[in-house]
Amino acid sequence: MGSRISFYNFNVDYVSGKQHYDGELFFKENKQGGMPVTFMNMDAKAGTKLSVEEIFRLNIKLTDKRILRPWMYTFCKQKSFNDELCSEAERKMVKGWWSLCYEKFDNTLTEWLAKLQNKEISDPDKLNFNVGNKCLSDFWRGTIRELIEAIAYIHDCGLFHGSLKVSGNYVVVGEQVKLCNIGGRLKSLRVHDKTLSFNLRQ
Known part of the structure; x- marks a missing residue:
């Protein structure tokens, strides 16, 4: 896949630390x-x-619709800044940083929910987790079901995510919430509790 890519381009906003x-x-x-x-x-x-x-190598193997597709990884380094005027984010850029190139998305889940709450996006079905009788709204019920199916698919591929509680590992693509940054192989998991290990063998 990498040999197909001729070149890439993106603009970095050093000051904001995005x-x-x-x-x-x-x-x-x-x-x-x-x-x-x-x-x-x-x-x-x-x-x-x-x-x-x-x-990158773990994520590129997965093709589920609820998993964000990676294309490549890059190392970026800014050569110099004006030391007196540069921000903390700019100082970090001088040392260099790694990035993963993914399918296009506009917001992480955290950013998207903040926009809903600030009414930058108007959609009551997505803002309200619960509807009548404290049931999940149709959007969140469908989203959670498909994310669970995606996690099952990840496990079927011999991998595990490892950071599902980190909201930055969920992104919003159109009307879908997708997972990204799968981070481990199931065979690397170890059961340290001998009692639990014994019970699992029963």
Whole structure:
């Protein structure tokens, strides 16, 4: 896949310290225009234990509709800034940071929910988790069901996510909430409790 990519382009807002940036991929077979993608700043994500290359190689194997597709990983480094004027985010850029290039998305789940609450997005069905009789709304019931199915698919592939509680590992693509940054293989899990291990064998 990497050999198909001719070059990529994205603009970084150093001052804001954003975690993701819009960009484009240009393929050798299509020189007329780029494909919209999103570059995710992995150095800004807390709890990332694996290398970016490892996360990429785990994620590229998965094809479920609720899992965000990665295209490539990159290392970015800014050569210099004006030391007196640069922000903390800019200082980090001088050291360099790793990013993962994913399918285009506009917001992480955290950002999207904040926009709903601030009424930047108007959709009561998505803002309200509960409807009558404290039942989940149709949107969230369907979303949670499909995410659980995606997690089952990840396990069937011999992998596990490892950071499902981190809201930054969920992104919104159109009307869908998708998972990203799958982070481990099931065979690497170990049961340390001998009693539990014994009970599992029964």
